[in-house]
Amino acid sequence: VCIRRGRWCPLSLGCMVVDGNACLASELAFLLEPNDVIAVRDRPLMLDCRVQGEGPIMVRWRRNGVPVPTSQRVQVLANGTLLIQSFQKRRDGNDPDVGEYDCAAQNRYGMLVSRKAKVQLASLPKFHTHPESxxxxxxxxxxxxxxxxxxxxxxxxxxxxxxxxxxxxxxxxxxxxxxxxxxxxxxxxxxxxxxxxxxxxxxxxxxxxxxxxxGRTYKEPVILSGPQNLTINVHQTAILECIATGNPRPIVSWSRLDGRSIGVEGIQVLGTGNLMISDVSLQHSGVYVCAANRPGTRMRRTALGRLVVQAPPEFLQWPQSVSKPAGGSAVFTCVAQGVPEPHLIWLKNGKVLTPGDNVKLTNNNRWDKTQH
CATH class of the missing domain: 2.60.40.10 (Immunoglobulins)
Structure with missing residues (x-):
């Protein structure tokens, strides 16, 4: 908290004192940022951008890094929301409303840029694989x-x-x-x-x-379709296919190539041999082996598939506001984790920050700035 003449306000909001008796949010902060969305042609689309901070606050929208021109069809509402009255796609194949959107909020303390929201147009093209007789x-x-x-x-x-x-x-x-x-x-x-x-x-x-x-005939076990390599995010569901045929009907079993146990929690068999893993974690990554055994014999067929589990980036530590005298040094720290390892970019007032004479980026994701 900060205090001035008996008034307290949360430091997490950023604070300043006006006339010694009011605490106001001065630093910009997003209350609501735009999210990825799939739009339907000729229907309205709304992208959120709600900001807190000391006014006046100006909100601008960009698509693919270029300012979005406003018109009767495209408007920025008073609360910062971008409203597209009728989502459009041109007949020549260009998608004027499709792209990556972000909103930039600015007041006298600086500029803050939101996350990029991917806007796609709903579509359903023709089948590229059809069932075969x-x-x-x-x-x-x-x-x-x-x-x-x-x-x-x-x-x-x-x-x-x-x-x-x-x-x-x-x-x-x-x-x-x-x-x-x-x-x-x-x-x-x-x-x-x-x-x-x-x-x-x-x-x-x-x-x-x-x-x-x-008619029914004797056949050796055959795996019609084995597990395919699959990459998904944590907490999603992985389905590894394994379907085998033969007469007598083969028995399908699963194992891991590294010898580790598949476990039982969240594990389910679909049909006669497909493996479903619910709520996957990073520990589920590995090569899975599907085996089709002829009952009563050692005859078997196997197929392999690799499961890769990724984790979206998340911040463990983020920059904190500081106040420094002219000529001093300021250090901002940012730590994130994810699989694969996230790539971090620093922005200053919405623009990519590049190292210079008074700006240094260190390997532990710290930004050191020295005033000259």
Missing amino acids: MWVDEGGVARFQCQINGIPEANITWERDRTALSTSNSRYTLLPMGILQVTGVQQTDAGIYRCVASNIANTRYSREAVLNVT
Whole structure:
């Protein structure tokens, strides 16, 4: 706290005394910064920017580092919010409203720039992978896959003979990567399959694929699809696919290449062999081995996949306000952690700070400034 003539105010806000009897926030601080958002064409979009500090405070918005021109369609509201009345995309392919936005707030003490918020346009292009027809022995395994790159990520469902597939059947496993697995295939599973993708932009249907069911024959174990290399953030859910076929039906098991235990907490098996790890942590990173064993024998097939868990950057220590006499030195410290290791950049009044005669950046992320 700071004190002047009996008045106290929180140092975390920055404080000054006016006429000896009022505490006001002087230093700028963001109460609300813009967040990444997916906009829908021809609909309104609002980006938040709420600032506290001594007035008057001027708020300016930038897109890709360039000032955003205001108009009847694009306005900055009194509370600093940027309002785009109707999000636009030109027919020639240019996206005038798409980009990275930040807001810059300024008062007589200096300028503060918010985080960059990525604004994307919702879209759902055509499928780039369609399910393919297949012949499967009775009692075997069928696998269909479709892929589409939607913004936001599309919700995938499946149809058989133009009717929504029942997810209550335990032999049907739907994985979020656009994969449908059918285990213990029966004659009643034969039909025409297609996937349906939908998001806030559109709904699309894949090409159709036919599942033909044939008689049961002896087959050695085969892994139809093993785990793929996967990179996700902490606290997300990892799904490693492993689907195997053969007659008799192979037994699927999982292990880690480094010999460490996979554990049981947050671990679940989807279908007959897919591994789901909920709320992943950095300790879950590693190479996972899927094995398909023929019952009663040592015959097996294996497949490997690497899971990489990343941690978004977070600050452990950040710069604190200081008051120094002219000619003295000021030291600001900033410490952050994350996986991969974060790259730190210093800004002064919204502009990138470069080392000079009176500014030094040290390896422990300290900024030393000497007044001349």
